[in-house]
Amino acid sequence: MAVSSIGVGSGLDLATLLTNLETAESQPLAAIQARATSYTTKLSAYSQVQSALNVLKTASDKLADPDFFKTVKASISDADVLGVTTGDTAVAGSYTIDVTQLAQSQSLVSAGQASAKTAIGNGTITINFGTIHGGTLNAGTGQYTGASFDVDADRTAAQITIGTGSNTLEGIRDAINKANAGVTASVVNDGSGTPNRLVLVSTESGEASTMQISVAGDAALQNLLAYDPAGTQTMKQTAVGQDAKLNINGIDVVSASNTVLEGIQGTTLTLAKTGSTSLKLTSDTASVSTAIAAFVTAYNSLQSTASKLTAYDADTKKGAALMGDQTLRNLLTEVRQTLSAAQESDSGGMKVLSEIGVSFQKDGTLAVDASKLSNALSKSLSGVAGLFSSGTGSTSGYAKQLSALVTEVTGSDGALTTATNGVNTTLEDLSDQYNAVQARVDSTVERYRAQFTQLDVLINTLNNTMTYLTQQFDAMNATSSSK
Structure with a gap:
């Protein structure tokens, strides 16, 4: 006879037995899943390292540009007379400007x-x-x-x-x-x-x-x-x-328009009205100081990320995703060595970061002595520039070297990319293993189910036969007793 559920015909708890067997057969799946979870966590950790490196590269790229250190800001005593924008070739200086005539069209x-x-x-x-x-x-x-x-x-x-x-x-x-x-x-x-x-x-x-x-x-x-x-x-x-007519520090200047290009090197003067004003061009050391601070913050953020990903929890007795990871250890070592090596001496005579107030701490982070940095910027901006970028065609400069290092390790053949690809390959292999084991478990459970179904039918048939024979014997006994 057909049965609608395992164990109904036999009265045995075959469904529970089948579930227990399936759980036992599935134990390898749990192990594979645990390994996959571990590698997924590692993949996420590498992604965090990549993100921290990208931030460091962005900060490095800014300081690696020699033109960044040439930025000059303008201060005008009377902005109603004229406006000024500065370019890459502008240099520091003070000027007295007298606008005597504005240009106009006929x-x-x-x-x-x-x-x-x-x-x-x-x-x-x-x-x-x-x-x-x-x-x-x-x-x-x-x-x-x-x-x-x-x-x-x-x-x-x-x-x-x-x-x-x-x-x-x-x-x-x-x-x-x-x-x-x-x-x-x-x-x-x-x-x-x-x-x-x-x-x-x-x-x-x-x-x-x-x-x-x-x-x-x-x-x-x-x-x-x-x-x-x-x-x-x-x-x-x-x-x-x-024409527009103006006098800059005693020199007469004539311009066909009210936009005076290169009247002062690296500047564009926009004349608004006649009158006198003073103009002061100064090196924009504030922007450089801010960029160096951002560079230090980015480096420290990388260190903080690495510390978190390599930490050991004494309470849970478990290590973080990248504890003992050789790729991360080598990367941090290269970054530290890059920032520790002395640079070629430039015209300012600066070779190491400590000369501008940037130094390593005991915990491996960098700290900035704001007073020392400000003093270095005011005395030798070119020297500070040489520490980070030595100009086109040269590989010297901490920012230029660090940017190149990050590009290398995160490139298609870089160490971090190779490690990430290895984790992805392992995850793909584990997925294939999981699917293969799952298919085997499903096949085994189906075989058990078929056997249990046959057993259920057999026992149900034997029970029916036993019931029939019992009824016949009882009937025979009743007939014998009546005689």
Whole structure:
């Protein structure tokens, strides 16, 4: 007969027996799982070491850059006069700056027109740029007398054709703007009887960006736009093209724009108004000090991580994931040796970290003597720079060497990567072992289940036979007794 559950037919606790057998067969799985857990913990520990090394490399890379130590900060007594940004080539120094004139673009205005949409005339507009020399400017009329004009041969003249569809004031404006001729055109309404005026502004400031406009074509177009500082001037100059003028420590400086490049080595001055101010450029030792402190913190963090991962717990009598790990021990030794070795002497004569107040403590960490570091930075910034980075093409410098070391050990063939790959390989092998043992356990348990099922059926059959025979014997005995 069929049975729905093991032991139902026989009355035996075969289900419990089967469970116990399965547990016994599965003991190797527990051992494999324990090993896998141990290696997973080790893998996580290596990841923590990798993270700490990355932080140390980031801090090292900053100090390994020679240009970082060249950073100069600016202090201005009157920031309303000018602003300043410093570059890699800026050097410390003090400057007195007197801005006497700001650069500006030339602006020309045409005679008023009753409508901006009425046709004026056809022709070709030619725009040259150059410099006005001599002559007298009438501030009221905006016109020159007795002046000469030198065309800038390095700038190509712009030629703009004005024809049907573009011969209105608005059309001329659009044609000039579309030509990208170095001039911005707009139409201004001044509210008079003939309010519409064409305004032309040079897109570049400076004396050399003064406009000269000639017109070939209809007289009306010529009368509207012709402008030659040395000749016919039908347009009115409302703003003269001029250079910025300033004096830096007694030296006159001229700039076509209000952005003065390299007026002082490695700086960009942005002029805002006329006036005097002082400028002080100083080496940014504060940023260097902060970077060195971050370097020390990153190193100490690596030490702290390593201590935690190699510790022994006396209470539980268990070691941390990397206790006794040769890879980590070798790594820490290399890092310590790198920071302990003397560097090549530079112009500042510094060779070891202790000379700038950075020294090893008894517990293996680094400590910074802020006062000693500040003194070293103020007396020989180049010497401090040489300790960490000796420049392009050289392998000297603690930061440069440590960065290279981290790159090596964490690279594709590095010790840490190799150790990590080994753990991953072991975990893959353990996974395969686990699956193989699990398959074997499942097969064995299924065999037991089949045998127990057969036993259950057999005992159930024997029990049924016994019951039937007992009933027959009882019936026979009852018949004999009745006789």
